[in-house]
Amino acid sequence: MRKLRNKELNRLTIKEFKEVKKNSIVTILDNVRSLNNVGSVFRTSDALCLEEIILCGITPTPPHNDIHKTALGAEDSMNWSYHEDTLNAVIKLQEKGYKVFAVEQAEGSTSLIDFKPSVDEKIALVFGNEVKGVQQTVVNQCDGCIEIPQFGTKHSFNISVSAGIVLWEATKSIKGLG
Numbered sequence: 001m002r003k004l005r006n007k008e009l010n011r012l013t014i015k016e017f018k019e020v021k022k023n024s025i026v027t028i029l030d031n032v033r034s035l036n037n038v039g040s041v042f043r044t045s046d047a048l049c050l051e052e053i054i055l056c057g058i059t060p061t062p063p064h065n066d067i068h069k070t071a072l073g074a075e076d077s078m079n080w081s082y083h084e085d086t087l088n089a090v091i092k093l094q095e096k097g098y099k100v101f102a103v104e105q106a107e108g109s110t111s112l113i114d115f116k117p118s119v120d121e122k123i124a125l126v127f128g129n130e131v132k133g134v135q136q137t138v139v140n141q142c143d144g145c146i147e148i149p150q151f152g153t154k155h156s157f158n159i160s161v162s163a164g165i166v167l168w169e170a171t172k173s174i175k176g177l178g
Contacts (some may be wrong), residue, residue: 017077021052023171026093026124028100028125030086030134031057032159037130039070040160046074050172054124055077056086086126086138088147094143100124102134102142103166105155109145112166116173123170127163130146 027045032038037173038060045053049148055061062068062075083089090100099117101110103125115122126142128134139145148157148165157165172178 008049010028013099014077017046017049017104020049023049023174024122025050025170025174026052026054026122026141027163027167028054028086028089028093028124028126029056029159030058030126030138030144031129032059032127033130034159035060035064036070037158037160039067039072039075041127041163042067042071042074042078042080044160044164044167046071046077048167050167050171051079053080055079055080055082055102056089057084062121072115079100086135087141090124090126090138090141094141096122098122099143100126100141102126102128102139103148103162104128104134104139105144106139106145109147111147112146115146115169119176120176121174123174125163125170127159127166130159140161 024173027050029038029039029041042053067075093100099121101123126134126138148162
């Protein structure tokens with residue numbers, strides 16, 4: 001096996017990325033503090049060709065060197081917006097026909113193993129603060145909660161890891177990849 005060179009990866013230009021049909025997934029960050037986590041979510045959302053990122057509350061916004069350090073330019077390719085209040089952002093998406101799910105450990109949550117959005121479904125996924133998670137008022141408004149199964153002594157992932165896991169699984173389902 002030989003590793004591929006960057007020029008062999010057939011990467012889209014930013015202009016091409018802006019014009020290509022996106023996977024109908026919106027990423028919402030609810031009071032995520034870490035600039036590096038925000039940058040990582042930008043990069044993951046770009047790699048999966050998602051619709052948009054909505055940054056809420058105390059979540060930092062581009063431009064910022066520490067976001068850029070982990071986003072590697074995805075803050076320029078991804079559509080993003082800022083909303084002061086996460087709850088209002090969720091309600092606006094629901095009014096546009098999105099089903100909104102908090103990624104949170106909660107009573108009655110759906111295991112990520114069983115979460116299978118359909119090809120024609122528009123979804124938004126809310127990822128919460130590094131310490132407190134998704135705000136309870138936001139959880140209450142969501143159409144459901146998705147929980148990542150965990151088996152060790154720790155029952156939490158870094159927010160950027162959670163986003164990578166859940167966004168990949170949702171994208172895989174929407175694209176009919178399994």
